[in-house]
Amino acid sequence: MLKKTAMLAIGLTAGVSLSAQAGTLEDVQKRGVVSCGVSTGLAGFSQKDEKGQWSGMDVDVCRAVAAAVFGDDTKVQYKPLTAKERFTALQSGEVDILSRNTTWTQSRDTSLGLNFVGVNYYDGQGFMVSKKLGVKSALELDGATVCIQAGTTTELNLADYFRANGLKYTAITFDTSDQTRAAFESGRCDVLTSDQSQLYALRIGLQKPDEAIVLPEVISKEPLGPAVRQGDDVWFNIAKWSLAAMIEAESLGITSKNAADLVASGTPDQKRFLGVEGDFGKNMGISNDWAKNITLKVGNYGESFERNVGQGSPLKIARGLNAQWNQGGILYSWPIR
Amino acid sequence: MSNGKSPAFYNNPHVRALVYQTLLLAGLGWFMFSIVSNTLANMEARGIRTGFDFLGNVAGFDILMSLVPYDASKTYFDTFIVGLLNTVLVSVIGIVFSTLLGFVMGVANFSSNWLIRKLSVLYVEVFRNIPVLLQIFFWYFAVLAALPNARNSISLGEAIFLNIRGLYLPKPVAEPGAGLVYGAIVVALVGIVVLKVWAKRKQDRDGSQLPVLWMSLGMLVGLPLLAFMVAGAPFTLDFPTLRGFNFQGGITVIPELMALSVALSIYTGAFIAEAVRAGVQAVPHGQTEAARSLGLRDGQIMKLIVVPQAMRVIVPLLNSEYQSLVKNSTLATAIGYPDLFTVFVGTSLNQTGQAIEIVAMTLTVYFTVNMLISLGMNLLNRKVALVERK
Numbered sequence: 001m002l003k004k005t006a007m008l009a010i011g012l013t014a015g016v017s018l019s020a021q022a023g024t025l026e027d028v029q030k031r032g033v034v035s036c037g038v039s040t041g042l043a044g045f046s047q048k049d050e051k052g053q054w055s056g057m058d059v060d061v062c063r064a065v066a067a068a069v070f071g072d073d074t075k076v077q078y079k080p081l082t083a084k085e086r087f088t089a090l091q092s093g094e095v096d097i098l099s100r101n102t103t104w105t106q107s108r109d110t111s112l113g114l115n116f117v118g119v120n121y122y123d124g125q126g127f128m129v130s131k132k133l134g135v136k137s138a139l140e141l142d143g144a145t146v147c148i149q150a151g152t153t154t155e156l157n158l159a160d161y162f163r164a165n166g167l168k169y170t171a172i173t174f175d176t177s178d179q180t181r182a183a184f185e186s187g188r189c190d191v192l193t194s195d196q197s198q199l200y201a202l203r204i205g206l207q208k209p210d211e212a213i214v215l216p217e218v219i220s221k222e223p224l225g226p227a228v229r230q231g232d233d234v235w236f237n238i239a240k241w242s243l244a245a246m247i248e249a250e251s252l253g254i255t256s257k258n259a260a261d262l263v264a265s266g267t268p269d270q271k272r273f274l275g276v277e278g279d280f281g282k283n284m285g286i287s288n289d290w291a292k293n294i295t296l297k298v299g300n301y302g303e304s305f306e307r308n309v310g311q312g313s314p315l316k317i318a319r320g321l322n323a324q325w326n327q328g329g330i331l332y333s334w335p336i337r
Numbered sequence: 338m339s340n341g342k343s344p345a346f347y348n349n350p351h352v353r354a355l356v357y358q359t360l361l362l363a364g365l366g367w368f369m370f371s372i373v374s375n376t377l378a379n380m381e382a383r384g385i386r387t388g389f390d391f392l393g394n395v396a397g398f399d400i401l402m403s404l405v406p407y408d409a410s411k412t413y414f415d416t417f418i419v420g421l422l423n424t425v426l427v428s429v430i431g432i433v434f435s436t437l438l439g440f441v442m443g444v445a446n447f448s449s450n451w452l453i454r455k456l457s458v459l460y461v462e463v464f465r466n467i468p469v470l471l472q473i474f475f476w477y478f479a480v481l482a483a484l485p486n487a488r489n490s491i492s493l494g495e496a497i498f499l500n501i502r503g504l505y506l507p508k509p510v511a512e513p514g515a516g517l518v519y520g521a522i523v524v525a526l527v528g529i530v531v532l533k534v535w536a537k538r539k540q541d542r543d544g545s546q547l548p549v550l551w552m553s554l555g556m557l558v559g560l561p562l563l564a565f566m567v568a569g570a571p572f573t574l575d576f577p578t579l580r581g582f583n584f585q586g587g588i589t590v591i592p593e594l595m596a597l598s599v600a601l602s603i604y605t606g607a608f609i610a611e612a613v614r615a616g617v618q619a620v621p622h623g624q625t626e627a628a629r630s631l632g633l634r635d636g637q638i639m640k641l642i643v644v645p646q647a648m649r650v651i652v653p654l655l656n657s658e659y660q661s662l663v664k665n666s667t668l669a670t671a672i673g674y675p676d677l678f679t680v681f682v683g684t685s686l687n688q689t690g691q692a693i694e695i696v697a698m699t700l701t702v703y704f705t706v707n708m709l710i711s712l713g714m715n716l717l718n719r720k721v722a723l724v725e726r727k
Contacts, residue, residue, distance in 0.1 A: 113385035143581035155398035186482035
């Protein structure tokens with residue numbers, strides 16, 4: 001009651017329009033596009049090229065969902081969101097799925113009215129320093145000034161790490177990655193901290209990328225994944241299994257190139273995946289060739305990784321944790337059968 | 338009513354007005370209530386946390402600059418206070434310096450010196466016409482970022498250091514006996530007020546003027562200085578020293594604060610200069626001529642005749658300039674100055690995800706601060722307004 005009175009007392013100014021619950025799949029089908037919340041521009045994850053085409057790991061999840069629902073990966077409407085806007089945009093129904101390098105944490109999962117559907121990139125927070133400092137480990141950073149990009153879990157991790165190790169530091173928080181990078185380049189701070197994937201992306205944007213190094217320490221677990229609104233299980237299943245299908249395709253050896261051939265010549269596992277046998281799509285309310293469409297249009301997880309952040313991209317990030325479970329990583333999708 | 342025949346109460350315009358206003362108010366209240374309760378119900382149905390309980394939770398992150406003791410173990414409410422104070426600090430600095438700059442430049446427009454006159458015009462036209470965000474970037478990323486690093490600091494007598502990380506000043510640390518100095522400052526302040534009242538009475542009585550300004554300054558400097566010597570120098574200085582990555586000790590003025598204060602002061606100063614020019618031009622030229630024929634010098638004419646009359650035009654304009662300055666201070670977020678918007682609507686919002694509560698609190702703060710400015714300026718306006726015959 002007190003809560004309500006307090007809310008009433010201040011008057012509600014940020015009118016969040018909450019559209020009707022459930023039925024996201026029907027809404028999406030009626031609209032003809034999946035509305036997907038992405039970042040305002042992060043190399044390798046969601047970025048727009050000069051022709052206005054979006055690409056990246058997070059964008060591929062949006063495309064996979066569109067391919068599963070419509071059989072067409074281009075039926076996506078991208079909504080660039082800042083870190084501050086993202087949860088409100090999903091809660092208010094402005095986007096159907098939030099795929100925006102968002103860390104899956106307990107508090108976000110339980111208190112924001114959303115559900116994470118899986119992990120599409122296992123990340124961890126790291127540090128980038130100028131080579132000139134001669135620092136080899138984060139433990140040598142006592143008294144350093146640290147630049148952070150605002151609106152992420154990084155501020156919390158940073159404070160925890162320095163406190164746990166009894167180190168002093170000064171933190172400067174910037175709003176966008178460009179400002180953070182500019183401040184680091186000008187020497188305003190000694191260290192730039194962010195998720196490691198972002199550090200690599202920021203590093204190649206420096207005027208002299210060779211003069212900066214990423215320290216070996218990873219100070220946090222950052223499982224990044226897409227999220228949907230809580231309380232719509234049909235849509236939750238579609239999003240969850242679209243991501244799982246990308247990972248499963250890789251472990252089954254199905255790629256965008258061989259998928260069409262495997263429909264006829266594949267193993268029973270592969271045939272089930274491609275929708276030749278079983279009613280796996282129908283159970284979710286979409287067509288049975290959903291997983292085939294995802295693989296044909298978007299590719300499997302490995303293809304998406306290499307194209308966007310791996311060897312086929314300027315970032316050249318190694319698979320590391322993001323390799324399949326039997327390849328030294330921790331990617332393990334639930335079987336489609 | 339005069340002849341005892343009053344109209345029916347529903348024909349009474351006062352009653353009617355009251356009824357309509359009550360109805361409108363009730364309708365508005367109902368409208369607000371339904372929006373709020375609808376939102377709350379929907380959020381509850383969605384499993385979204387609501388309410389202000391989060392303010393008591395530990396924030397867990399650090400803030401670059403704080404006027405009150407703060408560390409990562411404090412609560413979200415503390416982050417609100419830290420952000421609020423930082424906003425107030427930069428606003429006060431901005432208001433003081435933009436006013437000084439604006440008055441100097443506004444009056445300079447009427448100088449008989451061609452160079453000063455043109456300089457004033459140049460200042461106004463340049464800084465008024467460039468977006469303030471660009472000016473903030475200019476000062477931060479172009480001017481202050483060009484300063485040397487900590488090891489190559491610009492130093493003044495090895496006591497004051499300036500580098501890209503900020504301005505480092507020695508910090509006076511109070512020792513026993515410092516109370517005497519504080520006391521002397523209070524005595525000096527009281528003395529100045531008394532002197533001012535006394536000087537005014539004296540002038541009213543026999544027309545003679547006292548050099549109030551110089552006497553006040555003398556008191557303000559002299560008395561504490563005397564107390565300082567009597568108490569045997571009860572302050573030591575904590576000098577900043579270079580240790581590890583940065584200077585430690587002393588007072589640090591962070592470059593974000595400098596850039597934001599400079600940019601806001603100069604930008605708003607240009608508008609205030611225009612307000613001052615408008616005010617001065619609104620004073621009829623006859624006033625100046627009359628003052629001249631009384632034998633007043635140019636400086637005196639400005640100070641005693643023109644500016645007091647110009648104030649009634651300037652003050653209402655100043656009000657909105659100050660309010661814009663406070664609102665523009667939210668651009669701090671672009672350069673990482675930890676004001677209310679950066680800290681509370683930035684980090685705190687993102688950690689808790691409680692956008693509605695946090696945004697509502699922040700809106701209330703800016704609204705309140707600007708209403709207070711308005712109130713203050715209206716009181717000042719009442720003082721400077723032309724007193725007319727009733």
